[in-house]
Amino acid sequence: MxxxxxxxxxxxxxxxxxRWLKKPEVFALGPIELSVNRSETIAIIGENRSGKSLLAKLLVGAVKADEGEIFLSNVTYNAAKKKSTKSYNSSNDIRMIFQHSTEAMNPGIPVGRILDEPLALNTDLDEKARRRRIEETLVQVGLLRDHYYFYRHMLSDGQQQRVAIARAMILQPKILVADEPFAALDPSVRSQTVNLILSLQKELGLAFIFITHNLGIVRHIADKIIVMENGKIVESGKTETIFRWPQHKMTKKLIESYQSLVPQQTLT
Structure with missing residues (x-):
């Protein structure tokens, strides 16, 4: 890879x-060292307030870092200044899937316009080429070309989730990042979404980074696990190694909690 x-x-x-404390609360994240390979799935786990969601936002550029560099698509850029020596837009190569697909879709705008916006803002494609890209992406995520004209209320929960994935994919990124992408989905839609992401990875070589509390899904689809505590990466490694031989006390706590629920938990 x-x-x-x-x-x-x-x-x-x-x-x-x-205001109730004399001293301000300080939360520090990092320094974070991380590498991602083509077609790799990385799960980031940890307790609440461990820094998982913040790390995801830093990776996609939604939050500016204080220090650090990110090497992406043959360009090294300063994650604090969001600048590089080349003309570069990091959002074209790393995109985020929204957790609540319903809330992320404007009910007054059809799917075609939702998907057209990032293309119009980030590419030089003309209207005809943008339309072709949108239709191709809809088919890629298991929807129809005619869904271009659909509004949110005309779509099922599963179809709305596919639109969210299509929006993340429309700029043909190399990496998808998702914060709890499966938490709001019922089991059948969750299973479909997991299978769709695995299929897209196989077809396109996408890397997938996701944050979750569902260790059943982690064990099912992740190649590598990153464990966070208090803004630090305390352990990382191949998924099966982490599950079988956890080293850090936080990792052991999370794995033991999962194992106690395994008989009642569905992996997908």
């Missing part, structure tokens, strides 16, 4: 003033 992203020294510090 070839490397599609390398993260060096990614650091973030947040000071939050609490």
């Amino acid at each position: 070839s490397e599609v992203m390398l993260v060096n020294g990614l650091t973030f510090k947040h000071n939050k003033q609490n």
Whole structure:
């Protein structure tokens, strides 16, 4: 597998003033070292407030880091300044899938316009080429070309989730990032979504980074696991190795909690 992203020294510090406390609350993340390979699936796990969601936002550029560099698509850029020595838009190569697909879709705008917006803003494609890309992407995620004209209320939950994936894929990224992408889905839609992502990975070589509390899904689809605690990566490794021989106390806690629920838990 070839490397599609390398993260060096990614650091973030947040000071939050609490009026009931004399000192501000300080949350520091990093420094984070991370590499992602083509077609690789990485799961980021940890307890609440461990920094998982913040790391996802830093990777896609939704939050500016204080320090660090990200090597992506043969360009190294400063994650704090969001600048590189080349003309570069990181969002074209790494995109985010929204957790709540219903909330992410404007009910007054048809699917075609939703998917056209990122193309119009980030590419030089003309209207005809954008329309062709949109229809191709709809088919890729298991929808019909005619869904171009559909509004949110005309779509099932599963179809709305596929539109969310199509929007993340429309710029043909190399990496998809998702924060709890399966949490709001019922079991049947969750299973369909997992299978769709696995199929797209096989077809396109996409890397997938996802945050979840569902260790059943992690064990089913992840190649590698990253465990976070208090803004730090405390353990990482191949999925089966982490499940069989966890080393850090936080990893052991998460695995033991999962194993106690296995008889009642469906993996997909």
